[in-house]
Amino acid sequence: MMTLTRFAGxxxxxxxxLAGLSAALHLDRPCVVLSPTPLGEExxxxxxxxxxxxxIGHDDDVALHIRDTLAAGDGLCDRRAVEAIIGAGPSAIETLLDWGVAFNRKGSSSLDLHLEAAHSRARIAHVRGDGSGAGIMQALIAQVKSLPRIVVLDGVTxxxxxxxxxxxxxxxxNTGQFIPTNTCILACGGAGALxxxxxSPxxxxxxxxxxxxxxxxxLADMEFVQFHPTALDVETGGxxxxxxxxxxxxxxxxLIDETGTRFTDELQSRDRVSRAIARHRLEGHRVFLDARSGKTGKGLKQIFSRQFPGIALSCRQHGIDPDREPIPVRPAVHYHMGGVATDLHGRASLAGLWAxxxxACTGLHGANRLASNSLLEAFVMGRAVAWDVNNGPRERHSCQDPSRPARLGAASFGQQMDKGAGILRDQDGLEALATYLTPLADRDDHALVGAAIASAALRRRESRGSHWRVDCQGATEAERFHFTLKDIGLQERSIVYA
Ligand SMILES: Cc1cc2nc3c(=O)[nH]c(=O)nc-3n(C[C@H](O)[C@H](O)[C@H](O)COP(=O)(O)OP(=O)(O)OC[C@H]3O[C@@H](n4cnc5c(N)ncnc54)[C@H](O)[C@@H]3O)c2cc1C
Incomplete structure (x- = not known):
C-alpha cells in the first residue's frame, strides 16, 4: 500500500x-522517526x-557565553537566537543528566568542564574523553527505545x-510510501558530505x-560552510x-610540513588555521600534526592514547602511530552554518514544517560556529520544536493520495564543490560551479544544494567568518541572505511528477 494510513496525522x-531524538522525546504524542540506518549509526x-x-562553571556566566558566540559569528549572528539558545544551556545539561548522560565529573560533585578555542571560560562538558557525542546519543537512544509512542523506521528517509x-x-x-501529515520536523543534519x-557521515x-x-x-546563510583544519589526510575509499x-x-x-617546519600559529581560530593549511598545500606542501611533544615540555607521547583514545584508534586503523610519527592532516568540511531558515520555535517559512x-539555520552561528555550540543547539531546538508542536492546534488530517513525484538524483559533485566553493573562493570558481550545477538542480538534490551554496557565496562579495573570497578581502556587508529557490533562479516547487 502506498499510503501508510497507520501513521496518518x-x-x-x-x-x-541529537536534534531528531530530542524532538521525539519532548513531544507529547505518538510520532514517527525516519532513520536511514539503525539508530545511532551515520x-x-x-x-x-x-x-x-x-x-555552568562557577566562574562562568550566560552573558560571557553569548559574547563569545557573537564574536565567533563575526557580525552575522541573530542576537535573539543566541540569547535564547545559549541561555538554555544550563537547563539542557540538567535534562541530559536526568536522562542518564554520564558527563565526566571532577571527583564526585561538579562536572569536569574543558576550555576550547575561542571560549573565554572552561564550559565544554565531555563524556568519556573524546567520545562525547556517542555518550550523549546512547543515553537518548535508551530513552527512545523505552517509549512505545516513538516509532522508528530504520532504513527509511x-x-x-x-x-x-x-x-x-x-x-x-524512499520506500515509495506516503505519510499524510500536517507536521514534518526536519532533523536531517548538515550537508558536509556534498x-x-x-x-560528516x-x-x-x-x-x-x-x-x-x-x-x-x-533558506538562509547558505554560503557559510565551516572547515575543520585537521582531518586525517589518508585514503578513505570514499x-x-x-x-x-x-x-x-x-x-x-x-603543525609542521614535510620538512619539519612550522608555518602557522596552531591556536588561531578554526577558519584561520584552515586557510593557512590550504595555502601551504596549494604551494605543494604536505601538512602534519606533530603530537610527539607538547608545549609543556612533558610531551604528549605518554598521554595521547589515554587522553584521545578514539583519535588514537582512528590513526592506528590507518597505520599511523601518533605517539611515534606526525599525523598527516588536511582541512575538511565540518559544519554548515546555513540551512532551512527558522524562527526560535524552529518554524520554517512553510506552514507545518519545522527544522x-x-x-536548520536559526542564526545562532552567524558566519562561523563557535566550537561545541552545535550539540547544544541540536538539543535545545529539538526541544523547542516539540514544545511548539505540543502547544499547536491538532488539525484533522484530510489529504488524499497525491501523485507520486519522480525520484530525484543524488550524483557526486565532491571535487567540483571542493574546487569551486572550498576554503578559498573567488568569482570565477563560484560562477563555474553555479553554471555547472544549476541546469542539473531540477532533478538532482546534490546539484540543488551545491547551486544554492554557490549562488549565496557569489552574492556575498566580501570575506567574513568562514566565507573567504580571495577576490573580495575585508568585511563590508553585515546582512544575512534569506532566499527561496525562486529568488535565486532555481525553480520553486521544482518537483517533477512521475
Ligand atoms: C566528526 C565531528 C565532530 C564533531 N564534534 C562536535 C563537538 O564536539 N561539539 C559540537 O557541538 N558539535 C560537534 N560536531 C557537530 C555536531 O556533531 C552536529 O552539528 C550535530 O550533531 C548535528 O546534529 P543533528 O541531529 O542536526 O544531525 P545528525 O546528528 O547528523 O543527524 C542527522 C541524521 O539524519 C539522517 N538523514 C539525512 N538525510 C535524511 C533524510 N532525507 N531523511 C531522514 N534522515 C536523514 C542522517 O543520516 C543522520 O542520521 C561535530 C561534527 C562532526 C562531523
Whole structure:
C-alpha cells in the first residue's frame, strides 16, 4: 500500500541525530522517526569528540557565553537566537543528566568542564574523553527505545515534502510510501558530505534541505560552510575523513610540513588555521600534526592514547602511530552554518514544517560556529520544536493520495564543490560551479544544494567568518541572505511528477 494510513496525522521526524531524538522525546504524542540506518549509526551527533558547551562553571556566566558566540559569528549572528539558545544551556545539561548522560565529573560533585578555542571560560562538558557525542546519543537512544509512542523506521528517509497552498500535507519516503501529515520536523543534519573532503557521515548531503527548498521553504546563510583544519589526510575509499580534534592542538601538538617546519600559529581560530593549511598545500606542501611533544615540555607521547583514545584508534586503523610519527592532516568540511531558515520555535517559512539541528539555520552561528555550540543547539531546538508542536492546534488530517513525484538524483559533485566553493573562493570558481550545477538542480538534490551554496557565496562579495573570497578581502556587508529557490533562479516547487 502506498499510503501508510497507520501513521496518518502523526508528526514525522526526518533524522535520528541529537536534534531528531530530542524532538521525539519532548513531544507529547505518538510520532514517527525516519532513520536511514539503525539508530545511532551515520549521525554526526555520534561522532562529536569535543562536547557540549554550556555556561555552568562557577566562574562562568550566560552573558560571557553569548559574547563569545557573537564574536565567533563575526557580525552575522541573530542576537535573539543566541540569547535564547545559549541561555538554555544550563537547563539542557540538567535534562541530559536526568536522562542518564554520564558527563565526566571532577571527583564526585561538579562536572569536569574543558576550555576550547575561542571560549573565554572552561564550559565544554565531555563524556568519556573524546567520545562525547556517542555518550550523549546512547543515553537518548535508551530513552527512545523505552517509549512505545516513538516509532522508528530504520532504513527509511524522507524524499519529498508534499505541500499544498503553502502548507505541509504529507511526506514521501524512499520506500515509495506516503505519510499524510500536517507536521514534518526536519532533523536531517548538515550537508558536509556534498564535498569530497568532509568529516560528516556520508548520508549528510543535504537531501532534507533540498526537499524543504523544493517545497518552497526559505533558506538562509547558505554560503557559510565551516572547515575543520585537521582531518586525517589518508585514503578513505570514499568514507568520511576522521577528525583530529582541536583539543590535540590545545594540548600542545604543532603543525609542521614535510620538512619539519612550522608555518602557522596552531591556536588561531578554526577558519584561520584552515586557510593557512590550504595555502601551504596549494604551494605543494604536505601538512602534519606533530603530537610527539607538547608545549609543556612533558610531551604528549605518554598521554595521547589515554587522553584521545578514539583519535588514537582512528590513526592506528590507518597505520599511523601518533605517539611515534606526525599525523598527516588536511582541512575538511565540518559544519554548515546555513540551512532551512527558522524562527526560535524552529518554524520554517512553510506552514507545518519545522527544522532543528544542523539542517536548520536559526542564526545562532552567524558566519562561523563557535566550537561545541552545535550539540547544544541540536538539543535545545529539538526541544523547542516539540514544545511548539505540543502547544499547536491538532488539525484533522484530510489529504488524499497525491501523485507520486519522480525520484530525484543524488550524483557526486565532491571535487567540483571542493574546487569551486572550498576554503578559498573567488568569482570565477563560484560562477563555474553555479553554471555547472544549476541546469542539473531540477532533478538532482546534490546539484540543488551545491547551486544554492554557490549562488549565496557569489552574492556575498566580501570575506567574513568562514566565507573567504580571495577576490573580495575585508568585511563590508553585515546582512544575512534569506532566499527561496525562486529568488535565486532555481525553480520553486521544482518537483517533477512521475
Ligand atoms: C566528526 C565531528 C565532530 C564533531 N564534534 C562536535 C563537538 O564536539 N561539539 C559540537 O557541538 N558539535 C560537534 N560536531 C557537530 C555536531 O556533531 C552536529 O552539528 C550535530 O550533531 C548535528 O546534529 P543533528 O541531529 O542536526 O544531525 P545528525 O546528528 O547528523 O543527524 C542527522 C541524521 O539524519 C539522517 N538523514 C539525512 N538525510 C535524511 C533524510 N532525507 N531523511 C531522514 N534522515 C536523514 C542522517 O543520516 C543522520 O542520521 C561535530 C561534527 C562532526 C562531523
Amino acid at each position: 502523526w508528526p514525522v521526524i526526518a533524522g535520528a541525530g 549521525a554526526a551527533s555520534m561522532l562529536a569528540q569535543g562536547g557540549l558547551a554550556a555556561a 524522507l524524499e519529498h515534502i508534499h505541500a499544498v497552498e503553502g502548507r505541509v500535507r504529507g511526506v514521501w519516503l 564535498y569530497a573532503g568532509a568529516t 556520508n548520508s549528510n548531503t543535504g537531501r532534507g534541505l533540498a526537499a524543504a527548498a523544493r517545497a518552497g521553504a526559505q 568514507a568520511r575523513s576522521p577528525l583530529i580534534s582541536e583539543a590535540v592542538r590545545g594540548a600542545g601538538a604543532v 532543528c539541528g544542523e539542517v
